[in-house]
Each structure stands twice: as C-alpha cells, then as structure tokens.
Amino acid sequence: MEKESIVETRDLVKVYGDGAQVRALDGVNLSIARGELISVMGPSGSGKSTLLNMIGALDLPSSGQVWVNGQDLGQVRALDSFRARTVGFIFQLHNLIPTLTARENVEVPMMGQIAGRGARRRRAEELLELVGLADRMEHLPSQLSGGQRQRVAIARALANQPALVLADEPTGDLDSQSGGEVLELMQQLNQELGTTFVVVTHDPAVARQTARILNMHDGQIVHEHTVGTPFEEDLAAFRRSGLGKALVAGENPLPRLGPNEQTALQRLLASG
Numbered sequence: 418m419e420k421e422s423i424v425e426t427r428d429l430v431k432v433y434g435d436g437a438q439v440r441a442l443d444g445v446n447l448s449i450a451r452g453e454l455i456s457v458m459g460p461s462g463s464g465k466s467t468l469l470n471m472i473g474a475l476d477l478p479s480s481g482q483v484w485v486n487g488q489d490l491g492q493v494r495a496l497d498s499f500r501a502r503t504v505g506f507i508f509q510l511h512n513l514i515p516t517l518t519a520r521e522n523v524e525v526p527m528m529g530q531i532a533g534r535g536a537r538r539r540r541a542e543e544l545l546e547l548v549g550l551a552d553r554m555e556h557l558p559s560q561l562s563g564g565q566r567q568r569v570a571i572a573r574a575l576a577n578q579p580a581l582v583l584a585d586e587p588t589g590d591l592d593s594q595s596g597g598e599v600l601e602l603m604q605q606l607n608q609e610l611g612t613t614f615v616v617v618t619h620d621p622a623v624a625r626q627t628a629r630i631l632n633m634h635d636g637q638i639v640h641e642h643t644v645g646t647p648f649e650e651d652l653a654a655f656r657r658s659g660l661g662k663a664l665v666a667g668e669n670p671l672p673r674l675g676p677n678e679q680t681a682l683q684r685l686l687a688s689g
C-alpha cells in the first residue's frame with residue numbers, strides 16, 4: 418500500500434447470510450490519504466455502514482483486503498487492541514452510557530490504554546474543552562442536547578489519539594443547525610489534529626463540507642467527487658469508469674439499479 422495512505426481496500430467483498438445472500442460490498446477499491454476528511458453518501462442499504470465496519474475492523478470481510486495505518490487487518494492478531502489504539506468511532510445514536518457523566522464517558526475507552534485515573538481524567542477534560550464542553554463535563558447525557566451529546570461522542574472517539582475516526586451518520590439524529598455545527602467541529606479537529614475523518618451521511622449539505630465525496634450504490638463506489646474539481650472533469654472520469662462505459666453501452670451492470678436511476682445516469686453521461 419502507499420505510504421501516505423491511512424486506509425486501503427482491495428477487492429473488498431462482504432456477503433451476509435447463508436440462504437438468501439446479500440452482497441453488501443461488491444468489490445470496493447479505496448484509498449484514503451492521511452489527514453483527509455471524506456464523506457460517504459448513498460441510499461439506505463448501499464453498504465456504507467458495512468464499509469465502515471470493515472475499515473474499523475468491527476467485522477471481517479468475506480474476501481479482499483483492508484489495510485489501516487499500514488497494517489493488513491487480515492494479519493492483525495489482536496484486533497480489539499489494534500482498534501482501541503488506532504480507530505475512533507462515532508455513531509448516529511451517540512451510544513453514551515446514560516449513568517456516566519460526559520467526562521466519565523470520555524474516559525471509558527482509555528481504560529487499558531492510559532494508566533492512572535488522574536491521567537485519564539486530565540485527558541478527558543482536555544478533550545471536552547477541545548469540543549467546547551468545558552462547562553458540561555459533569556453532566557449526564559440526559560442533561561445535554563443532541564448536539565452536545567454528539568460532541569461528547571467525538572471527544573470519546575479521540576480519547577486514544579486515533580489516526581482515524583469513522584463516523585456513521587453522526588448528524589442523522591440532529592436538526593440541520595446542530596448537524597452543521599458537529600460537522601464544523603470535525604473539520605476543525607481534522608485541521609488542528611490532522612486526524613483522518615470518514616463521515617457517512619445522507620445529507621448533501623453535510624457532504625459538501627468535506628473535501629471528497631464517495632457515492633455508493635449496491636455495494637460499490639460508483640462515483641467520486643473531489644471538491645474543487647470542475648464538474649466536467651468529474652463527469653469525464655465517470656465516463657471512463659467501468660460503470661460509465663457499461664451505461665453508455667446501454668447495459669445495467671448493477672442488478673438493483675432501478676430503470677429510472679439507470680435512465681438518469683445515462684442522460685447525465687450523454688450530457689455536456
């Protein structure tokens with residue numbers, strides 16, 4: 418893998434189920450550079466969460482390879498401790514422990530990683546200050562707003578200074594203003610700490626705040642947009658892709674791509 422990559426996948430496939438099988442990932446080749454802030458879009462069921470789970474070593478692929486931080490995940494023996502040291506997770510429903518304060522929640526992932534209660538406490542306090550919650554440290558999750566809870570979840574994800582943070586629809590449960598603020602915070606942390614963020618979102622407004630947008634469909638990355646790249650260049654790259662060529666030839670290589678979507682993509686390819 419390339420040295421500057423934090424994540425690489427090669428021909429990544431994930432099939433769920435024994436009888437009626439679902440091909441949740443269907444040959445994903447992806448490279449994410451260190452320090453990127455990248456979003457993943459796509460309809461429900463297109464494989465976004467599955468992709469994050471494979472990158473975050475929460476689940477194993479059916480075939481193909483994943484490298485994170487230079488390590489082939491198929492070769493890592495102690496995935497739990499690798500994950501604890503390398504990856505931070507943020508989920509749609511923050512998953513904070515309701516009986517613990519904000520500070521205690523941030524300390525949880527440090528157990529077994531940072532020795533000493535005092536050191537853990539200081540680190541949690543620093544992180545909560547960093548995310549703008551200096552005055553909410555001893556509050557319980559139920560005493561915080563949705564946006565504040567997601568800020569705690571972000572602080573918790575950063576507890577062990579991960580190289581990579583994976584966020585699965587972190588703004589999905591928030592109103593658009595709080596969602597925008599959470600994304601701004603991730604942008605700020607990405608800039609200041611150099612942490613790589615991969616953010617799954619349904620919201621185009623959120624995706625537009627990231628430098629690179631991957632679009633998934635039926636377990637494949639069907640299109641990619643880099644902010645600042647003229648639309649024409651993007652379209653040209655789509656035309657050159659396997660999917661683009663097949664669509665221009667009148668084929669539909671994606672079994673679940675509906676006829677309307679197929680027609681829309683064919684029109685797009687024929688435009689300009």
Ligand SMILES: Nc1ncnc2c1ncn2[C@@H]1O[C@H](COP(=O)(O)OP(=O)(O)O)[C@@H](O)[C@H]1O
Nearest residue numbers: 433434439441460461462463464465466467468
């Ligand atoms: N644990 C699982 N068991 C069986 N099927 C699953 C499981 N997780 C996801 N799937 C299926 O895999 C496909 C992709 O799901 P997912 O990655 O959750 O999509 P997204 O996050 O884009 O909504 C869907 O068809 C979904 O039903």
Ligand SMILES: [Mg+2]
Nearest residue numbers: 465466467585
């Ligand atoms: Mg999902």
